[in-house]
Amino acid sequence: MTAAPDPTVHPLDHLVLKGARDAPALVLRDRSLSYEALNQRLGQLAAWLKAMVPQAGSRVATWLPKSELACLMPLAAVRAGLVHVPVNPLLKRAQVGHILSDSGARLLIANPARLQTLETEDLAGARPHEEGAVWAEAETCAPLGPSSAAPDDLAAILYTSGSTGRPKGVMLSHANLWLGAVSVAHYLAVTEVDRVLAVLPLAFDYGQNQLLSTWFAGGAVVPLDYLTPRDVLKAVERHDITTIAAVPPLWLHLAELDWPEAVAAKLRRLTNSGGALTEPLVRALRKRFPAARLFPMYGLTEAFRSTYLDPALVDAHPTSMGTAIPFAEVMVVTDDGREAGPDEEGELVHAGPLVAQGYWQDAVRTAERFKPAPAFSKLGGMAVWSGDRVRRDALGLLHFAGRRDAMIKTSGNRVSPQEVEEAAIATGLVAEAVALGLPDPALGQAIHLVVRAKGDAAVAGAQLHGALAQALPGFMVPRAIHWRAEMPLSPNGKLDRTGLYQELSAAVPQG
Template identity: 85%
Template sequence: MSAAPDPTVLPLDHLALRGAGDAPALVFKDRTLSYEALNHRLGQLAAWLARVVPEAGARPGARVATWLPKSELACLMPLAAVRAGLVHVPVNPLLKRAQVAHILSDSGARLLISNAARLATLETGDLAAAEVREESAVWAEAEGLEPLGPSAAEPDALAAILYTSGSTGRPKGVMLSHANLWLGAVSVAHYLGVGQADRVLAVLPLAFDYGQNQLLSTWFAGGAVVPLDYLMARDVAKAVERHDVTTLAAVPPLWVQLVELDWPASAAGKLRRLTNSGGALTEPLVRALRARFPAARLFPMYGLTEAFRSTYLDPALVDAHPTSMGKAIPFAEVMVVADDGREAAAGEEGELVHAGPLVAQGYWQDPVRTAERFKPAPAFSRMGGMAVWSGDRVRRDAAGLLHFAGRRDAMIKTSGNRVSPQEVEDAAIATGLVAEAVALGLPDPALGQAIHLVVRAKGDPEAGSAAFQAALARDLPGFMVPRVIHWRSQMPLGPNGKIDRAGLYQELSAAVQQA
């Protein structure tokens, strides 16, 4: 690995030109796209987009959304959209109509591409101003077009809006430039040491920054991506063996399932890299991963969508420091800021603040929340400029390694997904069956955190319980449906007259521990 990666920024769609022409770029169950084919196909898709979205030529920056599994179109769209002068808005395929409608409305998307089954779930008014195209019909029209050539977009031009839940309110769109995404790809490919011979199994949703980077960093390195929508952990193990996968990225709940599998030695031995984010690894899980995949280097990481990724731990240090977040990734400056604004001393807890060119451009059309999170870097910053103040509490040890201390906000992290408590609470109230609702994330060995919902019924809770649970299952994605519902005749109030969330959390935590 070189001393420092190249900071030169090119338009994002140039990633399709990085690999050897006949080398594999995308590997599906039934076919493989070479880099030459990847560039040709995304050029045709870009040409189709330029025809269908008039703003592509006249007013660059119009938003186009995809709501798809890991199909070819979903994989190509991050590059095809920007080649057409558009901004990509990927929608998590696990979301349901209410969340999708919000994203389409908030982003002002002019086009939604999805499959027939998902489109059939939408109702009148959900689409806002977006036109709709079914995925197979897109390819039927695009395959005969002359491909568009590589773009000449400026580094600061908007390339994508990724929607992420906040601790309160509905999902907010994080604005990412070509530079943000290009340098993120360069950084990860560099510190992971990914090369042309590598095959990366993409199991995470492409609507996540971590999931999308599986594509971008691999293509920067000239390697091959193997997209996989899996139902069971066993599917992941089979794909590793079938496609000679060398690199696997996952979140802690999936790692828990994977280490419990009885892996054939031939499959486990193929893996050379394991990368974790979306939640901290516990020491027992680190030990289990090291035992199950002894030939693989384990990269624990910490990140946030607003700055893509902040830190990674050198695999050589994992055995001695299994719970550390490591140090800053290339192109990032990560600081620990004490409560009085100075740089925290070794061992002192403070807020993690991230500066540098990976910092996003803010939240889409949301200056209030942008100002809360994106603020000038502290005076002692080397890079300066705008920084992301994460709200997460960390400490730096004497060796310079960072350790996670806790979250300032109430965000729930379950199965690798970030869930806004208010979104769950709003869905509960919208059923009309409850008057008050509080969603909390309680520790869970399999999920990281399990969603517990405390509610006060409008009528008889026994009579409405089944209907209430059915309504939540209908209106929320599976990962947002509460695992446990607690019915209360009244909610506890704090000194300020508000619901005592902290008291509820302590009470339920104690009950879970005793169970």
């Protein structure tokens, strides 16, 4: 039986001190950094950050692909006593401007092309810096040593869309990120010989953990911004990759590729989150990568990760969410507050040290999601009430039953319907809009937009999709737009979202 992981919490920037000094830690396009070099480089970056933003606790943002600076920033910022705000590189001007304004970021590091898309008002007081210029100055700095931060000090704010309104910032402490790294490295059994291909955006909790859990275990991270699934296959072959973390749409494409047997055999560990794997996809992955252990997982940014399914159980229970990860207490709570019995549906509630500190400057939404743990909780304290409906079977395995809110989960991204609707109305082409997520075998959910034209319907019909493609990141652009002369209303006078969902579900083929 594997020993329980050590729950001791150190400041987050100590993670890179665990690897062997000469062992590879970060494999870039043109060179590799050992753990010793990684520590040196992040120390220099931290020194530059502290000189630029001396006030402890200030927020600093990055809007970058998976460059060296993007990979080092989660640790360099906290070593400088600052709070990192990573911005998804897929986002565009409006979303970036909101995040900079809401977080109060003091500076933004990005590449020149991205900075050129922003106006002064979008920066909201953040000083812009080009990535190359930052390194030119940082390399002249004497490196800062590891910090002495407290476990509950704020380390990062990760922005995630809610079921309504604009993205909200989830506040993560040193302990949240450190124990998340320890937990994942433990149950995945990552070691110093592993080479992890980082394909997920580093602005996601799951993407960031690719770095932190690997470095905690002493392994090597290979960051990859891929254009096609075949780029992933080539990287596995070139870098002898042992581990990939991905979301269902990418796994679907990877399973469809013709993998040379020797290349497929390099993979020892496949991990999934950001949406459930279907049984056909599980079977396809098990067939395509027979030597790899498959880890289906469930998580939410407000508590990082809640459950995983032991690979030994995947073949017999391919759609299960599994059981709680180390350091998490996962409960199924009925509507009347009881602990649900076997196969009784209830809300998934997560307690323990992985629970985030709430939403940045948003007491109302924090109080809606972060509430005291139920009376029967073993760990107690503040818990995340997920809104997701689950059941626990007689074997103790959890199964997803449904989602309480209207969140759209597409291609591993959480999308607020209201944000899509606001973008449509902002074009001036539509008067009313309802965004819905319909089941889709490749995306998980596909975004469908129902609208009523404002003015000339023919002009609106010809221009709306293009206008949305300019205003929104690709994953938020609706798959289909449905035009209505009048929008249906519910008995209380609101737009009838439920009726529209039922109508479109019956009319649109589900693949």
